[in-house]
Amino acid sequence: MIPHVKPLLGNEEEAKVIEVLRSGMLAAGSYVFEFEQAFKSYINTKYALATSSGTTALHVIMEAMGIGVGDKVFTTPFSFIASSNSILYTGATPIFVDIDPKTYNISPDGLEAAIKKHPEGKAVLVVHLFGLPADMSPIMELANKNNLFILEDCAQAHGAAYRGQNVGTFGKAAAFSFYPSKNITSGEGGIVVTDDPVLEEKMRMLVNHGQRKRYYHELVGYNYRMTNIHAAIGLEQLKKLDSFNKRRRENAQYYNQNITNPLIQKPQVPPDRTHVYHQYTLIVDNREKFTNYLTANEIGYGIHYPIIIPAQECYRNNPGSSGSWPVAEEIARRCVSIPVHPALSRSDLITITKTINNYR
Numbered sequence: 001m002i003p004h005v006k007p008l009l010g011n012e013e014e015a016k017v018i019e020v021l022r023s024g025m026l027a028a029g030s031y032v033f034e035f036e037q038a039f040k041s042y043i044n045t046k047y048a049l050a051t052s053s054g055t056t057a058l059h060v061i062m063e064a065m066g067i068g069v070g071d072k073v074f075t076t077p078f079s080f081i082a083s084s085n086s087i088l089y090t091g092a093t094p095i096f097v098d099i100d101p102k103t104y105n106i107s108p109d110g111l112e113a114a115i116k117k118h119p120e121g122k123a124v125l126v127v128h129l130f131g132l133p134a135d136m137s138p139i140m141e142l143a144n145k146n147n148l149f150i151l152e153d154c155a156q157a158h159g160a161a162y163r164g165q166n167v168g169t170f171g172k173a174a175a176f177s178f179y180p181s182k183n184i185t186s187g188e189g190g191i192v193v194t195d196d197p198v199l200e201e202k203m204r205m206l207v208n209h210g211q212r213k214r215y216y217h218e219l220v221g222y223n224y225r226m227t228n229i230h231a232a233i234g235l236e237q238l239k240k241l242d243s244f245n246k247r248r249r250e251n252a253q254y255y256n257q258n259i260t261n262p263l264i265q266k267p268q269v270p271p272d273r274t275h276v277y278h279q280y281t282l283i284v285d286n287r288e289k290f291t292n293y294l295t296a297n298e299i300g301y302g303i304h305y306p307i308i309i310p311a312q313e314c315y316r317n318n319p320g321s322s323g324s325w326p327v328a329e330e331i332a333r334r335c336v337s338i339p340v341h342p343a344l345s346r347s348d349l350i351t352i353t354k355t356i357n358n359y360r
């Protein structure tokens with residue numbers, strides 16, 4: 001079986017973890033600080049704040065932005081549920097905007113229409129799905145014209161760029177995830193980046209029980225801290241991010257050139273974007289038939305995502321969940337992600353491509 005995802009961890013990560021265990025500094029520690037410093041210089045922001053997950057990173061962004069009960073935040077219905085859950089946690093309402101059929105990211109035209117309908121909206125949470133940046137130029141223009149904050153969910157897009165600019169630098173703040181399936185991992189973990197010192201200070205307090213000074217709690221905060229163990233892993237992984245992304249892009253390039261089956265639609269990448277291929281997602285005629293065929297041929301796959309967020313059971317009573325998002329619904333019915341991770345061998349790529357080209 002060729003696995004659909006596989007984190008690549010080496011001696012460097014092992015040695016650092018053992019060093020942390022022997023040091024006894026398991027929770028807060030110097031590697032958390034070092035990881036933050038290294039990540040902010042990689043993305044090119046003034047601040048970075050490590051968290052326990054991508055989900056908690058998104059939550060503190062929403063809360064520190066003052067988003068709360070009665071507020072509306074525009075976002076995509078086609079993402080991992082954590083994107084819009086971060087809006088719900090604050091009591092605000094996600095307003096779902098249909099996606100672009102080529103990129104699967106939020107549609108700028110759809111956003112324009114949604115803003116007309118909900119002019120009181122406060123922010124846009126943009127998700128750069130599968131490692132492909134959303135169409136930031138028209139989105140930024142709409143946000144500026146309508147006084148909306150831009151926030152970015154970069155959980156799948158470490159190192160991705162739009163017109164040469166890194167994702168994570170377009171809005172007030174951005175969240176990344178280091179879950180094991182992501183482009184780099186720390187085990188569990190996340191990080192927030194921003195250029196705003198006031199926002200950074202508030203987020204740093206929220207992550208650590210609302211305290212600036214120990215046991216003096218100014219805010220009701222959380223324990224959303226990253227541990228020194230996770231930061232040690234993340235620090236070593238960050239050094240490998242560019243080489244991992246290069247492998248992902250080469251693997252994708254191989255599929256782009258060699259998958260030729262007319263029943264299969266491959267990802268489309270606008271020329272102004274650097275895709276980092278967190279997923280390589282196909283659109284197929286008959287998903288059940290295609291995935292059974294992959295399984296019979298021992299090729300792992302993932303479905304990202306089978307149900308759009310507003311149709312999830314836990315969103316049933318959410319006021320933003322009635323409506324229709326025909327493009328997202330269609331993609332959710334037909335999408336299949338095939339392995340594209342950096343641990344794939346040349347022969348894996350050849351096997352996967354041949355198998356897919358033989359599908360009838």
Ligand SMILES: *Cc1c(COP(=O)(O)O)cnc(C)c1O
Pocket residue numbers: 053054055056079080082083127153155156177178179188189190
């Ligand atoms: C993984 C992911 C998250 C959440 O990250 P965790 O670290 O798993 O909490 C949020 N948004 C998107 C788009 C993701 O893929």
